[in-house]
Amino acid sequence: MAMAGADHPCSICMEPMASSEVHRGGGACVHAFCRACLSGHIRAKVETTGGAVVRCPDPSCAGALDPELCRVALPSDVFERWCAKLCESMFLGARRTYCPFPDCSEMMVADEDGGGGGAEGSVTQSECQVCRRLFCARCGVAPWHVGVTCDEYQRLARVREDTKLYEMAEAMKWKRCPKCQFFVEKVDGCQHIRCR
Numbered sequence: 001m002a003m004a005g006a007d008h009p010c011s012i013c014m015e016p017m018a019s020s021e022v023h024r025g026g027g028a029c030v031h032a033f034c035r036a037c038l039s040g041h042i043r044a045k046v047e048t049t050g051g052a053v054v055r056c057p058d059p060s061c062a063g064a065l066d067p068e069l070c071r072v073a074l075p076s077d078v079f080e081r082w083c084a085k086l087c088e089s090m091f092l093g094a095r096r097t098y099c100p101f102p103d104c105s106e107m108m109v110a111d112e113d114g115g116g117g118g119a120e121g122s123v124t125q126s127e128c129q130v131c132r133r134l135f136c137a138r139c140g141v142a143p144w145h146v147g148v149t150c151d152e153y154q155r156l157a158r159v160r161e162d163t164k165l166y167e168m169a170e171a172m173k174w175k176r177c178p179k180c181q182f183f184v185e186k187v188d189g190c191q192h193i194r195c196r
Helices: 035-049 067-073 076-090 150-172
Strands: 023-026 029-033 096-098 107-109 125-127 134-136
Touching: 023 035, 023 067, 029 035, 035 067, 035 076, 067 076
Parallel strands: none
Antiparallel strands: 023 029, 096 107, 125 134
16 A cells, blocks of 8 residues: 555665655765665764765765765754865865864865975965964974974974973972983972972
8 A cells, every 4th residue: 555645666675765755865876765775874984984976875876976866864963074075075186284273173285386386495374274373384283383394393392392391290290200201200209209
């Protein structure tokens, strides 16, 4: 006995679907799927195989599914991940860089010459197309280090980190092992430090 208005079987689960519930992959693919099956198939392909191009789940079809036609059947997080993978796959041969600001992290394509166009020691100022903030594309730090080469900046950053460590050690009353110079914290016992 057929259900009223359910004249299309899902190509995956074979359950009958109402015409309003039919989702097609698009392109040359003519197979029809229910929302749950299509969503599950795409989620599995995007998350497990990392594939950007998702093929029709029907074994007799080699057609690629169209993200825009599948959008209504997908949760927004799956659709966004799928689109991000498609964008990344378009730049597969290109050298990619990411905005170093943690609240942005937008992917960008790096220039062929590395963006510097000058000597090895020159600073490469770049601007993120999304957040519009400046950063160094050569060493990937944010914000852009004005007037300082990448090597100098890295050296200064190490000095700043060392200074912070020494300040913290002093505040926490850590002592250094006389043999290996590791910082140690007294939990209990005497003042004697034994190197591990």
